Amino acid sequence: MDTVVQNEVVAKAKSGKKAAPLLATASAGKRTQALRAIATRLRAQAADIVKKNAEDVERARQAGTAASLLDRLTLTPARMEDIAAGADAIAGQPDVLGEGETWTRPNGLEIQRVRVPLGLVGIIYEARPNVTVEAACIAFKAGNAVLLRGSSSALQTNRLLVAAMQEALQEVDLPPTLIQLIESGDRHDVDELVRLNRYLDVIIPRGGADLINRVVQTATVPVIETGIGNCHVYVDKAADLDKATRIVVNAKTHRPSVCNSAEKLLVHQDVADAFLPVIVKALSDKNVKLKGCAETVRRQPHLPVAPDQDWDIEYLDLVMAIKIVNTVEQAVEHINQHGSHHSDAIVTEDYAASRTFTRGVDSAAVYVNASTRFTDGGEFGFGGEMGISTQKLHARGPMGVRELTTNKYVVLGSGQTR
């Protein structure tokens, strides 16, 4: 690896770790003040940032980047205002640090379990520059120092966004090293970052399956996996088929590029003949490309057969595969075996089927008669979110500010020994 890259990653991790205790022991008022100052700076510098962003976008365009990615990369004055308003909203959320319980043991020891920051949080993410501010602000709200590693295609934009946030920190007498960006753009800096156990307390990868898998395979720092979503809607034999149609169409088409969109439709055999013609038409009208299992294709012969590997993957596009199942238990088994343990829904009016599904499906969020699209920090009422955890350790489902903390036991004695 390039020594300059390595030096940058290590130096920033080291200075971030060193700064972290200053934020951990700062007051909630100081953190709020800093977040307000960040919002103000971002608004003041919005025009400059939008201008510099246009250069990143133009460079990406010339490099042949797809239109959908160019859109994600682009900042407009309206988007800058959304970003600044997001920082303000996080500033306005209640503080969670110092929350806890306390109890006293028979020997008189008073034990306090207190919520404290994680320390230095590394966030590795892809093209969207709004993540730079949103992720930094949520982690900061929880009292953490942040080390950001964004996409090289957004480097100039991210530099200005981070510079604005650092100026805001200095304005309120906090060290700018609390929010830092790795600027090298070298792919290997990710491999370096995820093994710096000495400085980093946690790594959160936000992005596609390739990024997440690479981090999980190489990291020695604890990782919170986010956002791979191979989500299902299962239409039970006791489903209200109108409700089912609305839910499936929403879950598939409302925003097909995000992780809580449905990718697979499971249909109980008893309602397949009634439901398939309706849903195939409804989804086709929305330009969804459909594939099916052998049983589906037998009933809808114009559909192509879905290859075996399709059941395990996320399309992130207007594509959906349909499978016919014999029982709710078979639906549960299919979801647990092939899904990504993110968000899965049953549509049913049957109590027992709803219980079998919600108890049996091993996913972060399990829905009855609602779209999978609700798995989101905002929709759950958490304010912003850092991502959707699909692992079981530490945080599962939408991660808000509270999920970016840990606890410490403070034990107050008067000379106790064992």
Place this chain on the structure above:
Amino acid sequence: MDTVVQNEVVAKAKSGKKAAPLLATASAGKRTQALRAIATRLRAQAADIVKKNAEDVERARQAGTAASLLDRLTLTPARMEDIAAGADAIAGQPDVLGEGETWTRPNGLEIQRVRVPLGLVGIIYEARPNVTVEAACIAFKAGNAVLLRGSSSALQTNRLLVAAMQEALQEVDLPPTLIQLIESGDRHDVDELVRLNRYLDVIIPRGGADLINRVVQTATVPVIETGIGNCHVYVDKAADLDKATRIVVNAKTHRPSVCNSAEKLLVHQDVADAFLPVIVKALSDKNVKLKGCAETVRRQPHLPVAPDQDWDIEYLDLVMAIKIVNTVEQAVEHINQHGSHHSDAIVTEDYAASRTFTRGVDSAAVYVNASTRFTDGGEFGFGGEMGISTQKLHARGPMGVRELTTNKYVVLGSGQTR
């Protein structure tokens, strides 16, 4: 790797994962019944197990195993009764599954955050066969399937203990694959186990620093690090020196081979001349070998100088290194830089010093005027414990039954879409 080994590890992980949902959806009453049956079976088979254990111990003795390790390996009728009583105690603890909160969103969606088991928990541990039962029962109480990988020196004993637990499971109509032991004894089965993300939800290594580091370096399955303890007692300038003496002697000598023992003593320079002669005599009387920093040795010239690397290591023995510091802040900085973030204590009668220490030290448990030896699930009031987590993700400090669970969101709707 030996294919037979690999096959055993994969086959048991697969069958454990398959069995896990049966336990997750079993009632609390059924889990209690199983744990009671385990206690009964262990009592009934205690004599046979003690007899077979003697063979393991004899084999280890012939292989030149140290006396302290032989002691840890040995089961007696009294220890068997302790083990069975432990299973009974876990059975009697309140159940934690299904606990949670519920709230309703403005759109009418009812969101439930429900405590559920992790799934299949892998536990890798060293010689003590009592861990086989204790770890299995705690994880089982939390609704998890368990895959145990113990020390090859205890293999015959562990086989009988697991067989007794499996018979108890069958007696209450639960699959024996809920509690399994990897029997190969091949070192490489650990490397295999920690990368089986498809089947294992979490890996908990319980043992020495070498085992823990090896697991952290090689695992792709999420890990909860436990039990490396380079713990400190800091004697402040405002310490009650009698209290300090009692606490230091207890923290060092009560049970020197465990992770919450103190390994380092930090002394404020203002009390060094008064305290050092007293504590050096008190510890020497208990056969503690002492070493010191240059300042300590200047005052206590008969002590050897502690090599630099000593400040970062765990002795797990009657050895202690003493360092003189100028301020409480310097003590905090030393502990954060060299400690293992496990348990650290201040002895002081000064309010501000106690606050600086408890807020500044980044450890799982921070004590004021009490021995570090209290970091323990039982002493904290959690019933048993799976180990002491020294990481910040998921669980920090003593891990009881509650720490071996995760959550699931169950979202109940009436047709909501976005």
